[in-house]
Amino acid sequence: MSLLSSPQGTPERVWSLISLLAASGGSLERTAAAECLNPGFTENTIQMLEKPTAFSQTLGAATSLDAVETDRTDLRLHPSCPTDSYAAFCDWVHARLVSLDSTEKDAVVLETFAWVAVETDRQGSCNWLHDATNDAFADAADKALPPGNDDDGDRRINTVKLAAWRRWLLSLGLAVPLPIVGAAAHPLVDSRVARVVRSLEGQAAQDLSADAFLTLLAPRLPYLDGGRMFLETARRVGHALAPRRLSPILSATLRNLHDDGLIEMRLQGDAGNLMHLHQDRTHKVSSFNSVVLTGAA
Structure with missing residues (x-):
């Protein structure tokens, strides 16, 4: 993927993913990251889940920038990517x-x-x-x-x-x-x-x-x-x-x-x-x- 082919991977969402990984010591299991950034919500007392597109495109944009590295199960923050602001x-x-x-x-x-x-x-x-x-x-x-x-x-x-x-x-x-x-x-x-x-x-x-x-x-x-x-x-x-x-x-x-x-x-x-x-x-x-x-x- 690339930045422009990941339209839901906005700069703010990519930064949220980076901040999440930084707060988790630099790495996090992929499913846990998706749950944090793409939480469910309640509608008419029924628990709903957001479509996974936003998270997958956010991850796509982050990996395209080499800010985040990933394998099948885990996400890792690239050491060169700043996390202070x-x-x-x-x-x-x-x-x-x-x-x-x-x-x-x-x-x-x-x-x-x-x-x-x-x-x-x-x-x-x-x-x-x-x-x-x-x-x-x-x-x-x-x-x-x-x-x-x-x-x-x-x-x-x-x-x-x-x-x-x-x-x-x-x-x-x-x-x-x-x-x-x-x-x-x-x-x-x-x-x-x-x-x-x-x-x-x-x-x-x-x-x-x-x-x-x-x-x-x-x-x-x-x-x-x-x-x-x-x-x-x-x-x-x-x-x-x-x-x-x-x-x-x-x-x-x-x-x-x-x-x-x-x-x-x-x-x-x-x-x-x-x-x-x-x-x-x-x-x-x-x-x-x-x-x-x-x-x-």
């Missing part, structure tokens, strides 16, 4: 997905997001994302993705997998829900980029060139400007990236982090090495050539 777990999932090669089935989660970032750059805004039907979005995304190795024999992304894909994006800090019934999740990477900035030990309050700053981000956020997924997607779909201009998604996030005081984008020295942000007439910063990580400490 949900945020730490989501960071661990993000790091694992970033490390995957395109041929691995769960790479589709971030590769699809890379296509969203590239397509948003091509169209100049996120409006297309909210105008597209699920069918149209899934068809276009699947055509843009590299060949994969799905074990379900289906397309890498389809309308059934979209709900799971969006839930994992929300958990990873790559999107936010919109308060509109039926609306797609809106791509917003502020929280993920902020966590990366805070992790850049030794760089706090140091003046970095724009290029050096983006070079630090690219391997950690490969689905954004300069990252391998972003660049490969642009080449694959034939989108010519504008030189020294950032995409709408990354531009919006850098402006937000600048306003929040986590970074400070500056103009200083030689103006020949400017990095331009996507146009936003409501914001005072339109270009920069240095960055101070003011809130990284």
Whole structure:
């Protein structure tokens, strides 16, 4: 199974399974775990049992991530999987997905997001994302993705997998829900980029060139400007990236982090090495050539 072929294996349910195993010393008999996470309920005085699909898909998602190992009778927590907080777990999932090669089935989660970032750059805004039907979005995304190795024999992304894909994006800090019934999740990477900035030990309050700053981000956020997924997607779909201009998604996030005081984008020295942000007439910063990580400490 994979993350997207296990739609009931939501991030929250996978975390519940991990927490259960951690509380049980790192391992638990499979039936006992299923009973804990999939308890019965009473309806009209009759004891009922939930269908086992939710548990089996939760286990499928957890094993796809290598967070949980299993045999016929027992489940074991992988020692690398953090158990101290949900945020730490989501960071661990993000790091694992970033490390995957395109041929691995769960790479589709971030590769699809890379296509969203590239397509948003091509169209100049996120409006297309909210105008597209699920069918149209899934068809276009699947055509843009590299060949994969799905074990379900289906397309890498389809309308059934979209709900799971969006839930994992929300958990990873790559999107936010919109308060509109039926609306797609809106791509917003502020929280993920902020966590990366805070992790850049030794760089706090140091003046970095724009290029050096983006070079630090690219391997950690490969689905954004300069990252391998972003660049490969642009080449694959034939989108010519504008030189020294950032995409709408990354531009919006850098402006937000600048306003929040986590970074400070500056103009200083030689103006020949400017990095331009996507146009936003409501914001005072339109270009920069240095960055101070003011809130990284």
